[in-house]
Amino acid sequence: MDAIETTTGRVASKRSWPALIWIPWLCIAASAATASGDPADAGGSSGRIVFSSDRSGPWRLWTARPDGSELQKLAEAGPDEYDVDPVFSPDGKRILFTSTRGGKTGIWIFTSENSKLERICDGDQAEWSPDAREIVFRREEQIWTREMTSGRENRISPQDWPHCSGPAWSPDGRNIAFACRWESGNAIFLVAPTGGKPQTVYDKQGACEPHWSPDGKRLVYETETHIATIGPDGKKNRPVTYFGGVQRYGRFSPDGKWIVYCQGVSERGPWELYRIAAQSGTPARITEGGSDMNPDWK
Numbered sequence: 578m579d580a581i582e583t584t585t586g587r588v589a590s591k592r593s594w595p596a597l598i599w600i601p602w603l604c605i606a607a608s609a610a611t612a613s614g615d616p617a618d619a620g621g622s623s624g625r626i627v628f629s630s631d632r633s634g635p636w637r638l639w640t641a642r643p644d645g646s647e648l649q650k651l652a653e654a655g656p657d658e659y660d661v662d663p664v665f666s667p668d669g670k671r672i673l674f675t676s677t678r679g680g681k682t683g684i685w686i687f688t689s690e691n692s693k694l695e696r697i698c699d700g701d702q703a704e705w706s707p708d709a710r711e712i713v714f715r716r717e718e719q720i721w722t723r724e725m726t727s728g729r730e731n732r733i734s735p736q737d738w739p740h741c742s743g744p745a746w747s748p749d750g751r752n753i754a755f756a757c758r759w760e761s762g763n764a765i766f767l768v769a770p771t772g773g774k775p776q777t778v779y780d781k782q783g784a785c786e787p788h789w790s791p792d793g794k795r796l797v798y799e800t801e802t803h804i805a806t807i808g809p810d811g812k813k814n815r816p817v818t819y820f821g822g823v824q825r826y827g828r829f830s831p832d833g834k835w836i837v838y839c840q841g842v843s844e845r846g847p848w849e850l851y852r853i854a855a856q857s858g859t860p861a862r863i864t865e866g867g868s869d870m871n872p873d874w875k
Contacts, residue, residue: 621835632867665875733772756785797827
């Protein structure tokens with residue numbers, strides 16, 4: 578648990594993990610001032626947000642309303658087991674996540690209706706295809722897809738590319754965005770679900786952790802310290818957050834009008850969830866207490 582709040586440096590995707598899984602290299606924070614907001618703010622209040630939190634001890638999956646109400650823990654695990662990186666299925670009935678349950682890092686599914694837990698495969702950082710028939714994920718710093726029924730897998734990142742991470746499937750199913758870290762820095766790329774030559778989206782400001790807007794017209798991503806959006810063609814690059822502290826893990830709301838993200842005073846955390854209009858504005862705090870990370874909104 579302490580490994581999440583004491584790491585230094587930076588990788589292409591900064592999804593923070595206990596030391597058993599992997600240690601991200603985070604960037605140096607900006608000023609000590611941080612954004613604040615009223616959790617009772619009426620904007621962007623529909624749906625639910627799932628996230629990982631250490632508020633009860635080990636990292637577990639939690640959900641809450643976008644205004645911070647109805648906070649609920651989803652599943653228990655052993656004291657040395659961690660659940661992180663939750664992502665709602667397209668219909669909102671299942672949650673894909675990464676866990677160290679059983680002593681080995683793997684991709685799991687939590688079914689909301691009956692609280693059923695199922696291990697899928699080795700790997701981490703998984704996300705759904707638009708029809709939920711496949712997932713895309715990371716294994717040994719390469720990007721893979723997997724058919725949920727047959728279990729057939731395909732590596733789609735170039736074999737000689739180092740440190741690939743943070744895959745995200747486009748809403749139309751035609752592209753997968755991901756990040757890669759090189760000696761010269763981070764960059765965001767697009768690649769077809771069948772593989773092929775990746776297309777560069779943006780390779781400046783330490784860009785990483787891309788996620789699609791519901792209409793597929795924008796990607797939200799991280800710079801060294803802030804959240805920004807950009808078109809998949811690399812145009813119309815716009816900052817969303819610009820205040821002090823560090824902002825991470827941006828995700829769009831279901832209607833694309835809002836972005837949920839986590840914020841820390843520095844790269845060491847602790848982290849709280851905030852929401853902000855997708856065009857930028859005044860953020861509203863969603864959670865406080867413990868560290869809350871990896872949000873997804875449905």
